[in-house]
Amino acid sequence: MPETVSAPDTTDAAAELRRRLDTTTATVGVVGLGYVGLPLAAEYAAQGFETRGIDLDEDRVRRLNAGDNYIEDLDDEAIEGLVEMGRLRATPHYEEGGEIDVWFLCVPTPVTETNEPDPTYIEAATRSIAPHLRPGQLVVLKSTTYPGTTEEVVAPILREEGPDGLTLGEDVFLAFSPERIDPGNEEYTTASTPIVAGGMTETGTDVARQALEQIIAEVHTVSGPKVAEMEKLLENIFRSVNIALVNELAQLCERMGDVSMWEVVEAAATKPFGFMPFYPGPGVGGHCIPIDPHYLSWLAEKHDFETSFITLSARINEEMPAAVVDSVVEALARQPVRLQDAEVLVLGVAFKGNVSDTRHAPAEKIIRLLHEKGVGDVRYHDPHVDAFQVPTGANGRVDEVPSVELTPETLQRHEVAVVVTDHDAMDPHLVVEHAPAVVDTRNALDAVTDPVLREKITLLGAG
Structure with a gap:
């Protein structure tokens, strides 16, 4: 990975987290082992980090712990090898959450029947990790969502339901870094695709960058989570708008009959x-x-x-x-x-x-x-x-x-x-x-x- 200059640490918690990342002794926890979560977990395990996946789907957990890969874009033998080495394992529980240094939340973000955001999965995952918070942890939300989710949904839960005495931004760090997964794309994988990250504080942004640079060569940091959340929506809405344009013109061409x-x-x-x-x-x-x-x-x-x-x-x-x-x-x-x-x-x-x-x-x-x-x-x-x-x-x-x-x-x-x-x-x-x-x-x-x-x-x- 390219060498980068980190901002000065403002807390002992940040310094300890950096040390664990630098020495590959940090434990990575990935909540949600689907198309985003499992490739992410596999990359960290491949770089030597002890990686634990958490998923409520017990069949998915069973398959992964048996070395059975269920994501087409991943190599079956690579997943089996990571499991056999003990670097990658899965669980449906959060009991060992206190041992996690870096949390990634990769849970679904659907909409309701009236097309309003449904943050239920994000809220549930955040509430599950909150009791296990301790100084020197980083929480990164990766689920695509609306601007404001990290600061207005995740942060309040961590503050209110986490252990007393912890200060968000000084003891525990929070950031948003959107996923960029393109199923079936063999050229741009989790490791080779540049990524964006924005933390709630400058230190939070910097430790998130350092954590992501363990597996991704290019990490672009922004001023905060809302910018990163909006950036992700821009990526996808750009495609939606342009696809709609050609779809509408396609229907016109059918009416014209000769184009x-x-x-x-x-x-x-x-x-x-x-x-x-x-x-x-x-x-x-x-x-x-x-x-x-x-x-x-x-x-x-x-x-x-x-x-x-x-x-x-x-x-x-x-x-x-x-x-x-x-x-x-x-x-x-x-x-x-x-x-x-x-x-x-x-x-x-x-x-x-x-x-x-x-x-x-x-x-x-x-x-x-x-x-x-x-x-x-x-x-x-x-x-x-x-x-x-x-x-x-x-x-x-x-x-x-x-x-x-x-x-x-x-x-x-x-x-x-x-x-x-x-x-x-x-x-x-x-x-x-x-x-x-x-x-x-x-x-x-x-x-x-x-x-x-x-x-x-x-x-x-x-x-």
């Missing part, structure tokens, strides 16, 4: 400055992009401000599954089958290509809407996802969607195949040659050039 939005983007991308290509799709998924605009809109209302541009972009993206379903129904209408007798095959239910992550995947809403339209049977194929459920909206009930193998017979059986996720494992020629009709939401079938076969394809954003 392909895919060709338009390809042409615009030849400009070497002032443009970044974004592409149409069936909607947005993953944890951040579908959620973050609602965080900011909620916060804006608290300050008597309306984020109309951001809210509109979120709405456009949320409506894309319905546009996809309309295209599927139109494709069915061109075939000699009643809607209630039709069979539709969804190709891909993960939220993006080549990963197994189904959080907020557009496929969920597409399948639910197809059921509501009265389509007879909907099945799916996804080489990365073994099981997939869709909520029906009735009494919290969820329906298991049947999974099928991708074979010529399977494709021929379904009146329409709809490409929702562009996994590399999908053979475009197999799909187009055997499916009676195909709705392609990702331009995943571009390799099929035969004009007769292309007549089968309805491409999102193409006239």
Whole structure:
């Protein structure tokens, strides 16, 4: 890691924490062992730190302690080796919390049914670690959230429910450092992606930087947690807005009938400055992009401000599954089958290509809407996802969607195949040659050039 100059320590607690970090004797605790937490824990363990993961999912804890990796982006043998060496272990409890020097909170941050932030998981995790606080500890919130969470939610709980006599900023340090995880990205991993950090005090910022630099080469510090929290929202809303722009233009191109939005983007991308290509799709998924605009809109209302541009972009993206379903129904209408007798095959239910992550995947809403339209049977194929459920909206009930193998017979059986996720494992020629009709939401079938076969394809954003 690059050498950096630290600010002078103002407390013995900070000095002791720095010493433990410098000598790799600090114990790292990661709360939440999902797509963010487990890669983070693995990096610290790989650098020689004793690392303990805490997760309420006892099956996840059991698997990890057995050396069984469940995150696709991580190497199975590496995780097994770290567990065998004793550097990485998991528990569903906080009893040994007093031994932790650096806490990372990597818990979910969903929204409520009315699209307001739900800090329940952050509050619960903070309350669980508060009784175990002692001088020389650092707490870093990594969960994506609205500006103010660290100082207005986490800090008061630590003060009120932590041991008497501890002073936040002098004995215990608090910072926010947003995650930058891109599932399936082999170039930018937890260790190779620059990170941002902002503490409640100058010393807190500096010890957070030092803790993060143990595994990450480039740590950019900011003036406080709110800046870091807002920065994370900017990252994701930037993507949300630009995706909404091309999604809206894609629908216009369909109305025009003789312009392909895919060709338009390809042409615009030849400009070497002032443009970044974004592409149409069936909607947005993953944890951040579908959620973050609602965080900011909620916060804006608290300050008597309306984020109309951001809210509109979120709405456009949320409506894309319905546009996809309309295209599927139109494709069915061109075939000699009643809607209630039709069979539709969804190709891909993960939220993006080549990963197994189904959080907020557009496929969920597409399948639910197809059921509501009265389509007879909907099945799916996804080489990365073994099981997939869709909520029906009735009494919290969820329906298991049947999974099928991708074979010529399977494709021929379904009146329409709809490409929702562009996994590399999908053979475009197999799909187009055997499916009676195909709705392609990702331009995943571009390799099929035969004009007769292309007549089968309805491409999102193409006239």
